[in-house]
Amino acid sequence: MATALNIPQDAETCEVKCGQKTLTFTNLQKLFWPQLNKTKRDVLIYYAAVSDVLLPHLRDRGLTVKKYPDGADGKAILVKKIPAYHPQWLKFCPVVRSPGIILEFPMVQDLASLLWIVNLGCIDFCQWPVRCDDIHRPDYVYFNLDPIFPAEFSQVREAALLINHILQKKNVNAYAKTSGSRGIHIYVPIYRKPYQREVWRTAKKVADTMAKEHSALLTSAHIISKRLPGRVLIGYNQNAGGRTFSSPYSLRANPQATVSTPVSWEELETGVTASEFTVDSVPPRVERIGDLFRPLLRPGSRYPLEALL
DNA sequence: GGTTGAA
DNA sequence: TTCAACCAACGCGGC
DNA sequence: GCCGCG
Secondary structure (H helix, E strand, O other): OOOOOOOOOOOOOOEEEEOEEEEEEOHHHEEHHHHHOEEEEHHHHHHHHHHHHHHHHHOEEEEEEEEOOOOOOOEEEEEEOOOOOOOOOOOEEEEEOOOEEEEEEEEEEOHHHHHHHHHEEEEEEEOOOOOOOOOOOOOOEEEEEEEEOOOOOOHHHHHHHHHHHHHHOOOOOOEEEEEOOOOOOEEEEEEOOOOOOHHHHHHHHHHHHHHHHOOEEEOOOOOOOHOOOOEEEEEEEHHOOOOOOOOOEEEEOOOOOOOEEEHHHHHHOOOOOOOHEEEEOHHHHHHHHHOOOHHOOHHHHEEEEEHHO
């Protein structure tokens, strides 16, 4: 059952009980998507509605927070250090950046933390691929598929299906979500053993091999000028240290208010588009089919990194 | 968007 | 009480 | 060492 947030339609501010915690929502009528007539209130209601499927993916992972004080078309402010005024129950993941310098990344451990961060003016969520108890060993390998002009989303789908087919031949199950804009993200859950660097090296090897063997469809070139037009980029560099991935079910700050949405391989075969998954359509979809990314949370669905080679 | 701290 | 300032930074390859 | 990239 989805979490419904009880905010009066026309309230400008509102106090909400979240278990023992009390949250104050502010500027609720602020238009975040003027063309869609969607407000900050709609963002809070969206995240509450999908919180059952979103929270397990965010749990124990550091986040980078992006604020959009002027809505989805406005400037974005990246906030790595949450200011001192945060509630005392918000949890952090301390990361030693260099000797004597410790950065504290916020973690969303419950609904209250999620909504407190959303109230800062946050639209999209980016999470670390590692959990805080072992910040050097990722939980998954990640490929970022992006169309290179004039390629379109249909080619990205085709590329995703090809990559899945190749991984299936290695008896590896992968999971896909729309990026929310023009691409698709592919996740392969791995045992937490190899260091980030090793995961990156393997991702590069896999991407380069696939691009070499299917050069009419794929490219893995890091340098933009070396990417052939009309191909699909299979990006591996997000596996490098210190990078974050956009979370599943994250809203995107684009004019359509799309959502980065897990999709099945069958859906990709029958031709879904990225634009059909939005702030309006995703909550009922999640109610209907649950979380297609749930296997990523189960220890039993993981592979040794070498299985991808 | 929210807060702090200076004017 | 008003108002400006602040709010990130790094790993990787290639050259 | 610096640039391009994300």
